[in-house]
Amino acid sequence: MKSNVKSAVLSLVIERPTGGADVCRRFEDRFEGLLESRRNHIYDALAQLARGGLVERIPLEESDADDRGRLLGFRATAKGARAYRSWIRQQIPASKEARQEALVRIAATQAHDVDNALRLLAEYERAVLDVARRALPAPDGTVIDELLAEERQDVAEAELRWIRRARARLRESAGRAWAAVEHSA
Template sequence: MRSTVNLAVLGLVIERPSYGYELSQRFGRRFGDLFAVGRSHIYAALDSLQRDSLIEPLPRPQPVGRRPRQPRVHYRVTADGARTYREWVAEQLRENTQRSQMLARLAVVGAGQTETIDLLLAGYELAARNGGAATAGDGDGEANGDAAERLVLRLLEEERRVMREAQQKWMAFARRELAAFDDDGS
């Protein structure tokens, strides 16, 4: 399974078993700025995950004394689903470094002039400054969730802060190296 939406839905089911509409709401709050998907995509992901035996339905009985309605099918992760998700996350973490290296190498291909490299650095610097500005308290409602959600948001914000620091240090290093290259011609 390679669908990022499916894997994101799987992660939400791992986080807390639930039903389609509630998962759609959580998906929108958590990933809305990354994926523009409708509720039908969430239900399609649930069907696909169930077909692949990564989640299973948990029918809930209706409370006694209420008018019968269409029951909400709640889903929970299977052992295969949890394993698949862990493997996918580990793979993404490994590939992130490889993607960065590949992009850096592609950016330098044909860029024999230091002016071109300086323009690439300026673009990277601008993207780094503009990226990761969201914080755990940016009004998306997630910060009011349970303790586990708040912990995850704090961890993600710290990761963004550390990444911004690292990017700034790298840009200063790259500029020094570029200046030294211009001075030495080597």
């Protein structure tokens, strides 16, 4: 899939088969500030996913009807699940878009999938380090070049601090979940 919006929409349908209105609400909640898309674009993404065989229409319970009272929703197909996994596993490019790409994929990761989230953090870290290495000023650069290089380094350091915190919290969360399983056994 070439569109992060389509991939994000697919991730929500994989998470929970549902109607379009619910996908729109959850998209706005989950991807706010990361992906901007109007409701009509989300419905277009659902239609494109359906045409591509990545999701299929299903009847919903009456309580799940959308704003217009329709009782049809969407669920992912096996082809959709494969496309989602492929998108999540793609290498994050070392570019100025690395941050957004990583955060969109992390937001699209299922809550229980700590391994994928940790792998995405490692990919993000690699991309940040690559960008930071390229941001070093040229030896014969101007003061403006130096200032811009310092700013890029400061941003990279902030991103790396967040990655370390996120990694620690994910591992802590996984440890608590594992301890709960052991305790209930």
